[in-house]
Amino acid sequence: MTATASDAPAVAHFRFFTLDVLRTRRLGHSFLRVTFGGESLADFRSGGFDQSLSLFLPTGDQEHTVLPSTDEDTWFAAWRAMPDGERPVMRSYTVREQRRTAGGVDEVDIDFVLHGDSSPASRWAGRAVTGRRIMAIGPAVAENKSVRFQPPAGSDAIWMYADETALPAAAAILDGLPAGTPVRAWLEVPHEDDRLPLDTLAEADITWIVRGSAGRERTEQLLSVLRAEDPRPAEAPYVWLAGESGTIRAVRRHFVQERSVDRRAVRFTGYWRLGASEEQLLAEAYAGRAPSEDPASEL
Ligand SMILES: Cc1cc2nc3c(=O)[nH]c(=O)nc-3n(C[C@H](O)[C@H](O)[C@H](O)COP(=O)(O)OP(=O)(O)OC[C@H]3O[C@@H](n4cnc5c(N)ncnc54)[C@H](O)[C@@H]3O)c2cc1C
Structure with missing residues (x-):
């Protein structure tokens, strides 16, 4: 359609x-x-x-x-x-x-x-x-509504995952956070020198992940990094996730199922999907087949 x-x-x-x-x-x-x-x-x-x-x-x-x-x-x-x-x-x-x-x-x-x-x-x-x-x-x-990062009042920490397509967004979020905001961020990029300098007044603990593999293996590599590192405990973390759609689904599951984060406190957006152009994603969104957080669903 x-x-x-x-x-x-x-x-x-x-x-x-x-x-x-x-x-x-x-x-x-x-x-x-x-x-x-x-x-x-x-x-x-x-x-x-x-x-x-x-x-x-x-x-x-x-x-x-x-x-x-x-x-x-x-x-x-x-x-x-x-x-x-x-x-x-x-x-x-x-x-x-x-x-x-x-x-x-x-x-x-x-x-x-x-x-x-x-x-x-x-x-x-x-x-x-x-x-x-x-x-x-x-x-x-x-x-x-194209500013998706909206931590609810009462959030006591920000947890973030971004791949390279969402690094500009993650960097702009870090730029804009008030001084001292506790942030745990996992940023995944294809190459060592894609680890761009980030400016922030937040109290940000950042892990760079330089991708070593593609497809399902890539997601497994990422999940093993997430599982290995415990963010500082938080009562009410706000989780912001953006990147490749399949990976984002897996990372969201990790936070909701393995770390028991309230699913309403997780903002996740597929910025692109392996093997699909944005035209294909738009066509799916217009046909009502795409999840509401899929690319371009908001404009
Ligand atoms: C809200 C939002 C904000 C975004 N912000 C940025 C941003 O600031 N910077 C940015 O670079 N991207 C950003 N993106 C992602 C970008 O829109 C997509 O990567 C888009 O598909 C790029 O268009 P294209 O014409 O290059 O590739 P398309 O024609 O859409 O796709 C062609 C093929 O390339 C693959 N592909 C798409 N992107 C990548 C990639 N990065 N690496 C490897 N393969 C890819 C697709 O799976 C497809 O197989 C954002 C997306 C959204 C939804």
Whole structure:
């Protein structure tokens, strides 16, 4: 079943923005930071933490993203009706940072994992140069449902797991936590030099896991690390998990079943699924087959 206009992501708290590539910077083996500017960013209101947005990236030989409509009521149908090969791909990413520079320029950083040239977003990022223009649906108000990190009042510790796709979100969460917040974080990356420097005032105990294997073995490796290390005891931990969907399901089970964490205190999001493009995940979400926390279910 394919998506229809009535399935169009709501844009009440969101609107279209035009993002111009200002510069790029390699952060580690797998990460490329793209810094965007553009006049419309004056109205961009990131809620911080794991704020996500939907990017529209050009396909084929196109240099810039062109959408037939950015009108709230008509864009989705117009975008869907574009011919394959011309229709920009829609992908979910995280606002790593939004700032206004001393010179008054509004900037947004997005950290892309480069995972190969055959995937549209990874390929686009790998070729991004100053002056390229893309479109995004992003936050127009800071309190919006694409900030998923929402610890309930009374949480006395934060426990986190993120793979590389969720490292930008984990880093932004750590940036935003109040001084002294007890945090236990497990961060999984493909390469040694993907262990990026993290700034935080939280009292964060971080374990980096450099992935040694793929698929089911990878999940087993991760679970054995989680089982081996006891977080400091907490009465009411809030657990935030994001990464590959299958792994996230297993890690969630670990926290709920093996560590008896209240399932309502676990926020888990599949950021991608091994073997499935974001189009496939969206089609499943629109058909009602995907779990509610699957990619792009919120925009
Ligand atoms: C809320 C949210 C926030 C996100 N934030 C970020 C972010 O800040 N930075 C970031 O890099 N990603 C982020 N992601 C993940 C990103 O949207 C996916 O990785 C997406 O699939 C990338 O699109 P693509 O066109 O490169 O690959 P697709 O065309 O979607 O997928 C093609 C193939 O590549 C595989 N694949 C997808 N991603 C990876 C990967 N990282 N490593 C190995 N194989 C992969 C898929 O399983 C599929 O087989 C986020 C996702 C969500 C839902």
